[in-house]
Amino acid sequence: MEGPTLEVDRIRCDGHGLCAELLPELIRLDDWGYPLVRPVPVPGPLVGHARRAAAACPLLALRLRQGSR
Amino acid sequence: MTGLSLLSGPDPRAGMETAAAHLSRLGPLPSAGTELIDLLDRSDLRGRGGAAFPVGRKWRSVAERGGSGPVVLVNGAEGEPLSRKDRVLMEARPHLVLDGAALAARATGAGEVVLYVGAEHAGAVSALRRALAERPEAERRSTRIATAPARYVSGEETAAVHFLNEGVALPTSLPPRPYERGADGRPTLVQNVESLAHAAMIARHGDRWFRDLGRGEAAGTALLTLSGAVAVPGVLEVAQGSTVGEAVTGGGGLGAPARAVLLGGYFGGWVAAEQAWGLPLDAPALRDRGHSLGCGVVAVLPEHRCGVVESARIITYLAEQSARQCGPCVFGLRAAAAAMHRLAVTGAEPDDLERLRRWSGELSGRGACHHPDGAAGFLLSALRVFDEEFLHHHRRGGCSVRAREAA
Numbered sequence: 001m002e003g004p005t006l007e008v009d010r011i012r013c014d015g016h017g018l019c020a021e022l023l024p025e026l027i028r029l030d031d032w033g034y035p036l037v038r039p040v041p042v043p044g045p046l047v048g049h050a051r052r053a054a055a056a057c058p059l060l061a062l063r064l065r066q067g068s069r
Numbered sequence: 070m071t072g073l074s075l076l077s078g079p080d081p082r083a084g085m086e087t088a089a090a091h092l093s094r095l096g097p098l099p100s101a102g103t104e105l106i107d108l109l110d111r112s113d114l115r116g117r118g119g120a121a122f123p124v125g126r127k128w129r130s131v132a133e134r135g136g137s138g139p140v141v142l143v144n145g146a147e148g149e150p151l152s153r154k155d156r157v158l159m160e161a162r163p164h165l166v167l168d169g170a171a172l173a174a175r176a177t178g179a180g181e182v183v184l185y186v187g188a189e190h191a192g193a194v195s196a197l198r199r200a201l202a203e204r205p206e207a208e209r210r211s212t213r214i215a216t217a218p219a220r221y222v223s224g225e226e227t228a229a230v231h232f233l234n235e236g237v238a239l240p241t242s243l244p245p246r247p248y249e250r251g252a253d254g255r256p257t258l259v260q261n262v263e264s265l266a267h268a269a270m271i272a273r274h275g276d277r278w279f280r281d282l283g284r285g286e287a288a289g290t291a292l293l294t295l296s297g298a299v300a301v302p303g304v305l306e307v308a309q310g311s312t313v314g315e316a317v318t319g320g321g322g323l324g325a326p327a328r329a330v331l332l333g334g335y336f337g338g339w340v341a342a343e344q345a346w347g348l349p350l351d352a353p354a355l356r357d358r359g360h361s362l363g364c365g366v367v368a369v370l371p372e373h374r375c376g377v378v379e380s381a382r383i384i385t386y387l388a389e390q391s392a393r394q395c396g397p398c399v400f401g402l403r404a405a406a407a408a409m410h411r412l413a414v415t416g417a418e419p420d421d422l423e424r425l426r427r428w429s430g431e432l433s434g435r436g437a438c439h440h441p442d443g444a445a446g447f448l449l450s451a452l453r454v455f456d457e458e459f460l461h462h463h464r465r466g467g468c469s470v471r472a473r474e475a476a
Contacts, residue, residue, distance in 0.1 A: 010395035010437045011242050030431055031424075032400035039434075 003041035004064045006050060012061035019062050022053040035062075072306040074282055074290045075266050081161035081304070085196040088203035091164040098168050099272050103132060105176045109268060112276035113288040118144055118224065118261035119336060119364045121352035124268065127258065130248045132177040134256035139179040142233070142252060143170045145186040145193060145262045146217035146224035149334040150386070151366045154292035155262050157304040159186065159193035162266060163200035169265025171208055172272055177258055181211055185229050188216040221335075221390035225438045226259035228392070239392045240438035261364075263292050284310030287351035291365055295320040298327055298371035307350055314346030316367055325371040329454050333363025335383055336443030338450025339376065342369075361446070375470040376455035377462050380447075381406070381413035387444040397435035401428060402444050409448075412462045422463045426452060 015033035025046055026038045042050045054062045078094050109125035116122045131139050147155040159166055170182045186194050201209055217223040223238040230251040232238035251257025267289060271279045280288040287310030296302045300321030307316050330345035352362045370379060388402035405428050408421040429452060432445040461469040
């Protein structure tokens, strides 16, 4: 089965940038501090980090979604 | 102006076709129910609001939800500044639009129809209001008109639903999608007025008839809005699959030598003139070639206008029209507009061109709605088609078009 995917609620996201600090393998920030997420299923070894990044978002704008949409 | 299907009959400029004239010309509306959805599938009708999503599939997804009674949201909020076709259709053939809405309501089991029309489209609102007064009483009672605030994103489907629910015509995050939970929390079919009018013709004449209207693989006709360097700007109905060049000929030919064509409107993209003429006006075929039919805008940029200046103006407009809800759209489009303005007018910073190239790739898919995607696609097309002019502006701080004119 494919890994979960990361989704950003763009309206909620305020560009705090914690996600990119916690998950630099998959998330970097654009010129204005908003996340650019690699559009790939989260590989197994990174799932724990992805979960922590989602939990750390102060606005709960980052979600880990199981399966493809 | 003669039409092939939606605009056949009296000259659209003569104003609204009354119920009596409409019925004597086209006959009564067939009493099709859910079987119309299969007919629409076979007709290959695609949505004409810009996304070209198969209409039958959209109706089915709402019909299958059923639930507490779906809503049909007739989308006549034509926010694209270069588009006039929805307004012309609503003003000239309101009964065709209402027919399509009635069919959609029957096929999806909807008990309510909302006509969502741009507040600034006064002629369309008044034609629909007059036409509605001529409809059967049951239809009149289940239909209402809502006027959409004049703004580019008002016609986006989640914005339309948001407006009906909370009076705020701004896009919302997905999911839920409108067909799942829309107006009043009910499954909602949001469908462009032209798409509905086509459905009303297909219900009368059949899927085969509709497909045969198109050229080659393409089905049906499309309404276009011609503008810029054409002899007769305005709304034109063409067979889908006919070429951009033929559409321009239909508009009386070029009014001046052409540099490029903006195809699909501000959410579409530029195409160099010599490459544009042979392109087929058909959404899937254009998509395969990396272009977009969007809402049917064909705007011709004349030789004596600078593509960089024109593109800067458009990206500035799109930045101003951001719903200001998502960071990448607010800040990204603003920055792109500023860089474009410097390049076009006041003098570029060393990194401007390189940054614009990067942003045109990074801004897509970064909003709750497709506003940043549309702007990014537009930017990408500008950088590609006007490559030489951008370099000229970047290096010399001036305009090659003006330099040529002065020479």
